[in-house]
Amino acid sequence: MHLSTVILPVDRWHHGGRDKWRRAEDLGFHTAYSYDHLSWRVPFRDGPWFGAVPTLTAAASATERLRLGTLVTSPNFRHPVTLAKELISLDDVSGGRITLGIGAGGNGFDATALGQEPWTPRERADRFGEFLPLLDRLLTEDAVSHRGTFYSADEARNIPGCVQRPRLPFAVAATGPRGLKLAARYGQAWVTTGDPKLYESGTPEESNAALRVQAEKLDKACADIGRDPAELGRILLTGFTPHRNTLLESVDAFVDFAGTHRELGFTELVVHWPIQDTQFAADQQVFEQIATEGLAQLDR
Template identity: 80%
Template sequence: MSTSLRLSTVILPLHRWQEGGRARWQRAEELGFHAAYTYDHLSWRSFRDGPWFGALPTLTAAAGATTRMRLGTLVTSPNFRHPVTLAKELISLDDVSGGRITLGIGAGGNGFDATALGQEPWTPRERADRFAEFVPLLDRLLTEGAVSAQGTFYSAEEARNLPGCVQRPRLPFAVAATGPRGLKLAARHGQAWVTTGDPKLYEAGTPEQSVEALRGQLDKLGKACADIGRDPAEPDKILLTGFTPDRGRILESVDAFVDFAGRHAELGFTEIVVHWPVPDSDFAADEEVFERIATEALAQLGG
């Protein structure tokens, strides 16, 4: 098997920068992760009543504390973002990092972000409608020096974004999607596609069912690419772990992870993302084993 599979991590923004935050991002780079991402939420699930810091300031600090590793969101959504202000912040972050930023972007859901600004949560259709407008406008804002656009949900009036991204023509998008409209956006605008698997299998599914569901998602992405004349092999395929039926076993040992990663690399995934261990949570894991996976797993896959 080729060593072209990349291994990345998600560092949840739970720690004050001077009290473990900086150290985790620096350690991620030392361990050789391809990228370190963080969630772009205002708060999230079981972590709602504890510390939770902003994604973009955290990534800015991480850019100053690292030199090689890619950095990014996994994922940003329209729930509390606007394309005009987000574009300005992303261009600044791409500049600070020396061109190491990837924007993971998705439609969002009905979590705390959906109502934190005082609005009613959007229906699934409205989320999809907004996402379909958000992504193309953000694409333009990051590639054109001045943008005017009037949309149903998002507008821009002579929005200036000079000098643009360090990465050209813009920083890459990793589009999270499983439905037909989202997959079309991934095919047209994404340098990568992101999935967490099939949520219907989270509680009672089997690993084998999960693999088949992911195979189906990859097939649909391939069709969405082919429909616009794009090579289906071109976009990277990113699997964010922690949400599949075998999530509790993936980080139990190096061998368990190698088996999991190998099966998913055979499906066509090019990047596997694991959560930095968080004690007493759904992401609890032995940190020593986690570090061994980071340093040893890809060598075994390549063997």
């Protein structure tokens, strides 16, 4: 099992931003991700929020070993052609250390920031179903032409392609049947935050059961196309399950959580870098102790 972190893009680069990414590498995190939004929920809505791709490019130059990625990008304000060019450039700058976390998106601020009406759940799924296969082609072929319902490309050229071959890995966020089919076909990993219906009043036991069901549906989606489910990493972005208030209270609490979720088949846990006075508040010293000792204790 790997332990990774999410560093929200809320700090000016020369006033704490760069230091967090370097510290994440020093602490031994497997990957440091960033959200790819134009803005996010309160209290972040009215404060600093920087772009994911420029931030990750800077982080790539400030680190040497740490994997980097989005968690997650969506079609809400992205187009496959321009995104592919940015990702190939980012993969090159990082020396092949980029993972693209990607999902269908939601009805948050990103959904209307470009002046459009928010898409229905069906339209989001339809768009994602076209976006992801086209992005896959753009990252693996030198020149791509495509005429789709939502996205088109006219000899879009992406030479020399990704450092990682045949392309950088996709970590596909999905819980519904259409998204899980895309994860099974195109993903090198699957991402979930758990069952959102259990966020407010669910129990840890209910959350674990819901995650088990999601994983079983992913297994079936893989079986339907003849793919070995073991080929996909399984990533849990923590902070959105009933465990969120206790997960980072102590190393012991984290070890209990990690052990349970390893038994559920998860290969990577992602914890949020502490931000005081927000839902991601945590003791920085305990957080760093978890980073350096948590998985070691789990294996004892």
